[in-house]
Amino acid sequence: MTWTCEHIEAHLSDYLDGLLSPDERREFALHASSCEHCTQMVASISHLLSGLHSLEQVEPPPQLVYAILNKTLGPREAKKGWRGAFGWLSGLTSARFAYSAVSVAATLLILLTASGFSWRKPKLADLSPATVYRNANSKAHLAYAHTTKFVSDLRVVYEIQSRLNKDNELPTTPESTVPQSSPGKAPGSTDGTRPATPRQQNRANGLRREIEVLAMGIPALSNQWCRQPLGRRIP
Amino acid sequence: MAPCNFWGKLVTVAGFEADHTLEQDAQLVQQCLQGDGSAWEELVRRHTRRIFNICYRFTGNGTEAEDLSQEVFLRVYKTLASYRSAHGGFATWMSSVTRNLLIDHYRRTKRDRITDSLDDAMPVVENKESAGRRPDQQLLLHELSYQVQAALTKLSPELREAVILRDLQQLEYNEIRQVLDVPEGTVKSRINRGRIELARILQQMGVRPS
Numbered sequence: 001m002t003w004t005c006e007h008i009e010a011h012l013s014d015y016l017d018g019l020l021s022p023d024e025r026r027e028f029a030l031h032a033s034s035c036e037h038c039t040q041m042v043a044s045i046s047h048l049l050s051g052l053h054s055l056e057q058v059e060p061p062p063q064l065v066y067a068i069l070n071k072t073l074g075p076r077e078a079k080k081g082w083r084g085a086f087g088w089l090s091g092l093t094s095a096r097f098a099y100s101a102v103s104v105a106a107t108l109l110i111l112l113t114a115s116g117f118s119w120r121k122p123k124l125a126d127l128s129p130a131t132v133y134r135n136a137n138s139k140a141h142l143a144y145a146h147t148t149k150f151v152s153d154l155r156v157v158y159e160i161q162s163r164l165n166k167d168n169e170l171p172t173t174p175e176s177t178v179p180q181s182s183p184g185k186a187p188g189s190t191d192g193t194r195p196a197t198p199r200q201q202n203r204a205n206g207l208r209r210e211i212e213v214l215a216m217g218i219p220a221l222s223n224q225w226c227r228q229p230l231g232r233r234i235p
Numbered sequence: 236m237a238p239c240n241f242w243g244k245l246v247t248v249a250g251f252e253a254d255h256t257l258e259q260d261a262q263l264v265q266q267c268l269q270g271d272g273s274a275w276e277e278l279v280r281r282h283t284r285r286i287f288n289i290c291y292r293f294t295g296n297g298t299e300a301e302d303l304s305q306e307v308f309l310r311v312y313k314t315l316a317s318y319r320s321a322h323g324g325f326a327t328w329m330s331s332v333t334r335n336l337l338i339d340h341y342r343r344t345k346r347d348r349i350t351d352s353l354d355d356a357m358p359v360v361e362n363k364e365s366a367g368r369r370p371d372q373q374l375l376l377h378e379l380s381y382q383v384q385a386a387l388t389k390l391s392p393e394l395r396e397a398v399i400l401r402d403l404q405q406l407e408y409n410e411i412r413q414v415l416d417v418p419e420g421t422v423k424s425r426i427n428r429g430r431i432e433l434a435r436i437l438q439q440m441g442v443r444p445s
Contacts, residue, residue, distance in 0.1 A: 013427035044434040051383040051437075052402040054376045060287035061301060068279050068305050072312040073272050 003031040008038045012045055114139060160211060167207060260325035267315055279308060282326065285404070286333055292399045293337045295388040303340060307333045323413050330404070330414045334396055341392045379442070386436040394429035401426045 008031055014020050015028050032038045113119075116135035117126050125131060260281070266274035286307050291300035311332055318328050387395055400406045400414060411422045 009431065010427070013423065013430060041431070041434070044438060045430050047442075048383070048430060048434045048437060049402065051379040052398070054380045055292070055383055055403060056380075057284065057288055058291055058297075060283055060304070061297075064287065064301055064304060065279055065283050067301075068283065068308040069276060071305055071309050072279075073275065 003027045005031075005035060005038055008032060008035070009041070012042065015042075016045060016049065163207075163210065256326075257320075257324045261320045264315060264318060264320070264325055275312070278325075282329055283308075285326070286329065289330065289333050289399060289404060290337065292384070292387060292403055293392075293395060294340075295384055299340075303333075303336060307336055310336065323410075327406075327410050327413050330400065330406070330410075331416070334400075334414055337396065338392055382437060382440060382442050383433070386433055386440060389436050390429060390433055394425055394432055397422060397425035398429035398433060402430075 008028060011020060011024065011028060015025065020028060032042050112127075112132075114136060115132040116139055117132075126135075260278070263274045263278050263281075267278065283304065287300055287304045290303040290307070291297060294300055294303065307329070311329055314332075318325065387398070390398065396415065397411065400411045401408075406414070408419055408422055411426075412419045415422060415425075417425075
């Protein structure tokens, strides 16, 4: 049986929904491809379906659910008596509230400790904003001073070490390979056997001055460096 | 055949989910009938969006759709005891109640209705999946969806409800048969005629297939 335009129109949705048998599908395609009217109709319905499928879900108004519940279950009554008065306390038992409370407490603890609040002998006066500010300011300045001093000391020690290392790495001349000094003899001074060259003498003196100047930065070291003979400290 | 297995599994999963939803709905209805208010609240939350969409597509007006959705749930709440799960899913039963209310509403407002213009329609937010579409494509689709919505309201109610249930709510023919309470042949015929009529209206509006 050859299909006509009426057949095409009657089976259009079946064709688009994939409900036709292979034979019917073939007949449909045969007619639709040769008939301009049917080709146009199939194209317009396909276009319409794409438009219908582009109509996606619309969001209902947020109050709709509550309106329906009010209409069916009735308006929600406000709690009365003690339950109404202390109903808000039930919100405090939530995990979210507990987490927030712990965070706030930890922050306060850190701030008070940093501001010098004494936990052993707590005083109300220590909690006044002016005291907290003064203590925090003082602590911050002290911490800054300590850090600066530490860095400075560290720099001096490294400088001494680097100069000593540099001195050891200097090329030695044949006459100064083994500066055997006898106990109690100052470096560079002569003991009558092998007199030091003027160059050795100058270098030893210069090194001593430099170390003394650098050691002034560290009180603990300056006493030792100034008291002991320099020759014993230099390997 | 990997694709066949994949689609087979997908269909199985979808079927399982549908069965699971049916079971949950039936359970909630039972709880409601025993006086459980929270079960009713859950049912309302699960079906509000779908019912509102049917009403909105049928009327083309957000305010009317909101009022009708409330009426649907009120009627369902009052007649919940008459629901029998053996006769079909709760969602299908709700769709049937909705359809009856929409037809009543259409007849009631027929005299008052002067024009089907959408100019006074309350704007609603369309939840479009715009990912992967170019702005010009989105614009074209938006325009087309607006025109289709306008054309839908010009369709006769019998054809409109059939097209909405099939092409917008993606219901199967047998489900539509249950909702409309007509033979499956009539359902097919109405969907087919509805689509052709809708395409004709769109053509009159100057919308041509690209």
